Amino acid sequence: xxxxxxxAPDLGDRPAGGGGEPFAARIVPWILAVGGGVGxxxxxxxxxxxxxxxxxxxxxxxxxxxxxxxCGSVMVTPQASAFGFPNPLIGIVGFSVVTTIxxxxxxxxxxxxxxxxxxxxxxxxxxxxxxxxxxxxxxxIGALCPYCMVVWVVTIAIFWYVTLxxxxxxxxxxxxxxxxxxxxxxxxxxxxxxxxxxxxGVEFWFxxxxxxx
Numbered sequence: 001x002x003x004x005x006x007x008a009p010d011l012g013d014r015p016a017g018g019g020g021e022p023f024a025a026r027i028v029p030w031i032l033a034v035g036g037g038v039g040x041x042x043x044x045x046x047x048x049x050x051x052x053x054x055x056x057x058x059x060x061x062x063x064x065x066x067x068x069x070x071c072g073s074v075m076v077t078p079q080a081s082a083f084g085f086p087n088p089l090i091g092i093v094g095f096s097v098v099t100t101i102x103x104x105x106x107x108x109x110x111x112x113x114x115x116x117x118x119x120x121x122x123x124x125x126x127x128x129x130x131x132x133x134x135x136x137x138x139x140x141i142g143a144l145c146p147y148c149m150v151v152w153v154v155t156i157a158i159f160w161y162v163t164l165x166x167x168x169x170x171x172x173x174x175x176x177x178x179x180x181x182x183x184x185x186x187x188x189x190x191x192x193x194x195x196x197x198x199x200x201g202v203e204f205w206f207x208x209x210x211x212x213x
Contacts, residue, residue: 028102031161044092046075050075050088068143071146098122116171164185
């Protein structure tokens with residue numbers, strides 16, 4: 001059996017120095033498989049909604065709920081086709097790869113270091129692109145796409161756990177603080193989400209407060 005596909009109890013990824021909790025075996029496969037699957041479903045839904053909008057300009061997307069939560073307002077902007085084609089097409093390709101890798105890990109298939117580094121490159125591109133889209137949605141477009149927000153959530157989680165995995169197993173240069181990040185992985189992710197939620201809450205407070213009155 002080839003070294004790239006051998007089965008091992010700990011995914012063949014023990015951290016440098018020996019021992020250590022099976023971080024990847026417990027968390028990362030599920031994040032990739034479930035997160036990738038959810039992201040893929042959101043990207044497919046966005047693509048279908050975009051096609052419907054292109055064929056019928058009067059079409060109201062299912063995720064256009066109110067003036068702020070409105071996919072339709074976002075889909076017609078140039079930012080929705082940042083590279084000359086609908087952004088969800090990137091998600092379909094990227095999340096398909098992520099989901100496949102997650103399923104392989106759940107099947108206890110060992111992945112080589114180059115595969116983890118390639119996944120890191122893709123996840124880094126994804127999280128940078130997502131944050132550009134967050135900025136554009138919140139501060140330029142002035143509307144939020146619920147399906148896009150699902151993509152934001154899973155992309156951040158995928159990047160976070162892929163990066164922690166690569167630091168934990170020394171696929172990337174690991175600073176001393178990486179051990180604490182791995183140990184407090186849920187705290188770091190929660191803070192990340194809370195910061196984004198706070199920015200959205202502040203920027204659109206003029207609308208949220210009308211719902212509370």
